[in-house]
Amino acid sequence: MKDRDCTSLFTGSSAPLACSSVALKYTFSKSESTILDDLTMTASRGDFLAVAGRSGSGKTSLLRVLYGMQEPSNGTVWWGDRKLTELNEKQRQKLR
Numbered sequence: 001m002k003d004r005d006c007t008s009l010f011t012g013s014s015a016p017l018a019c020s021s022v023a024l025k026y027t028f029s030k031s032e033s034t035i036l037d038d039l040t041m042t043a044s045r046g047d048f049l050a051v052a053g054r055s056g057s058g059k060t061s062l063l064r065v066l067y068g069m070q071e072p073s074n075g076t077v078w079w080g081d082r083k084l085t086e087l088n089e090k091q092r093q094k095l096r
Contacts (some may be wrong), residue, residue: 017043017066022075024061035061036072068092 024036035058043049051059064070066077068084069092077084079095087095 016045016080017078019066019077020075022065022072022077024058024065024070025073036065039075067096069096 018041020040022036022039023034026033026035039062051062053059061070065072068077068087071085079087084092
């Protein structure tokens with residue numbers, strides 16, 4: 001099956017990027033740390049988003065989850081009408 005161009009994911013979708021109940025947890029030396037907790041959001045075409053916070057607050061982790069570079073501990077990320085987990089690596093690379 002030929003890979004679909006990722007721009008086709010946005011056709012007809014009012015929210016090209018969405019996530020629901022996304023959580024990300026890390027374990028350091030037997031201690032669990034919650035980086036993202038129950039994040040739900042949508043971004044429609046033309047929206048501008050800013051991610052701000054102090055060092056270590058999870059900004060880069062959030063972006064890694066949204067672009068499929070890291071799998072969330074819980075929740076779902078959508079690009080267009082498809083779950084991020086349905087996209088193969090080549091398609092996720094095109095999103096970046």
